[in-house]
Amino acid sequence: MTEHAGYLARIARGWDEAVDGYEAYYVPRFAPWVAAAVKALPQALPEGPVLVPCCGTFPELDVLTEHLPGREIIGIDLSAGMAARARRRAAGNPLVHVIEGDASTLDPSLSAAAVVSVFGLQQLPEPDATILSWAGTLRPDGLLSVVYWPASTEPGGAFTVLSDVLRAHVSAGDRSWETRLVPTLEAQGATVERDEEPSFPMVHPDADTFFTAHTRTGPLRPLADSRGEAFIERLREEFLRRAPAREWRHRPPARHIVARRTSRA
Numbered sequence: 301m302t303e304h305a306g307y308l309a310r311i312a313r314g315w316d317e318a319v320d321g322y323e324a325y326y327v328p329r330f331a332p333w334v335a336a337a338v339k340a341l342p343q344a345l346p347e348g349p350v351l352v353p354c355c356g357t358f359p360e361l362d363v364l365t366e367h368l369p370g371r372e373i374i375g376i377d378l379s380a381g382m383a384a385r386a387r388r389r390a391a392g393n394p395l396v397h398v399i400e401g402d403a404s405t406l407d408p409s410l411s412a413a414a415v416v417s418v419f420g421l422q423q424l425p426e427p428d429a430t431i432l433s434w435a436g437t438l439r440p441d442g443l444l445s446v447v448y449w450p451a452s453t454e455p456g457g458a459f460t461v462l463s464d465v466l467r468a469h470v471s472a473g474d475r476s477w478e479t480r481l482v483p484t485l486e487a488q489g490a491t492v493e494r495d496e497e498p499s500f501p502m503v504h505p506d507a508d509t510f511f512t513a514h515t516r517t518g519p520l521r522p523l524a525d526s527r528g529e530a531f532i533e534r535l536r537e538e539f540l541r542r543a544p545a546r547e548w549r550h551r552p553p554a555r556h557i558v559a560r561r562t563s564r565a
C-alpha cells in the first residue's frame with residue numbers, strides 16, 4: 301500500500317466507525333449550513349447531475365430533492381460505512397446514486413450542473429487543488445456551492461478551545477490554501493458570486509459530551525484511533541479544564557463559497 305493509500309484507508313476507517321454517532325450528534329447541529337449550501341443553488345441550472353462530494357450520511361439529500369425536484373444527484377464519500385448509510389437515505393429514489401471513493405479529484409466527464417459540498421473540503425490533503433477539480437466538472441453556467449470549516453477563530457467557541465488544546469500535541473498543518481481558493485477558482489474562469497461566513501447557533505449539553513462526540517464520532521476519530529485511549533483521556537482533561545462547566549452555546553462561523561463556471565479554461 302502506498303503512503304497516500306494508507307492515509308486514505310486510515311481516514312475512511314475513522315469515519316466508518318463514526319457513522320451512527322455522526323448522524324445522531326452532528327447532522328442536526330450542521331443542518332443550517334447544509335440548507336444554506338443547497339439553497340444557494342438557483343432553480344435554473346444547466347443539464348446534468350448535482351454532485352455531492354464528501355456526502356457522509358447524505359444530509360444534503362432531503363434538502364436537494366425538495367429544492368431541485370427531478371434532478372439526478374450523486375453523492376461521493378470515501379468511507380464505506382458513510383456510503384452505506386447514504387444509500388439507505390437514498391433508497392427508493394432512482395435519481396440518486398452513491399459512489400464510495402476518494403473525492404479529492406473528480407472526473408471532468410461527470411459534466412455536472414452543480415457541486416454542493418458541506419464540511420468535507422477542510423479535511424482533504426490539498427483543498428485548493430480539490431476545489432479546482434470540483435469546478436472542473438461543471439458545465440458552463442454550472443454552480444459550485446462549498447461550505448467548509450476555516451481555521452477556528454470564534455473566541456471561546458467549542459471548536460476553538462479544542463483546537464487550542466490540540467495544538468500543544470499536534471501541529472496545526474498548513475492553512476495557506478484558504479487564501480488560494482478564490483484566486484484559484486477565478487484563474488480557472490469561474491466567477492465567485494459569494495464568499496461569506498455564515499454562523500448559526502450550536503448547543504452542546506456539556507463540554508464532555510462534545511469532546512466524546514468529536515473524538516469518537518467526528519473528525520478526530522482517526523487521531524483517536526492512531527494515538528490511543530490514554531492520549532485522548534489526557535486531551536479530555538486539558539479540554540475540560542478550559543471549557544465551561546454547563547450547557548455550551550456558541551456560534552461557529554463557517555466559510556461559504558459560491559462560484560459559477562463562466563467559461564472553460
Ligand SMILES: C[S@@+](CC[C@H](N)C(=O)[O-])C[C@H]1O[C@@H](n2cnc3c(N)ncnc32)[C@H](O)[C@@H]1O
Nearest residue numbers: 315354355356377378379382402403418419420
Ligand atoms: C464532516 S463529514 C460531512 C458529511 C456531510 N457532508 C455533512 O454535512 O454532514 C465529512 C465526510 O467527508 C468524508 N471524506 C473525508 N475524506 C474524503 C475523501 N478524500 N473523499 C471523499 N470523502 C471524504 C468522510 O468520510 C465524511 O463522511
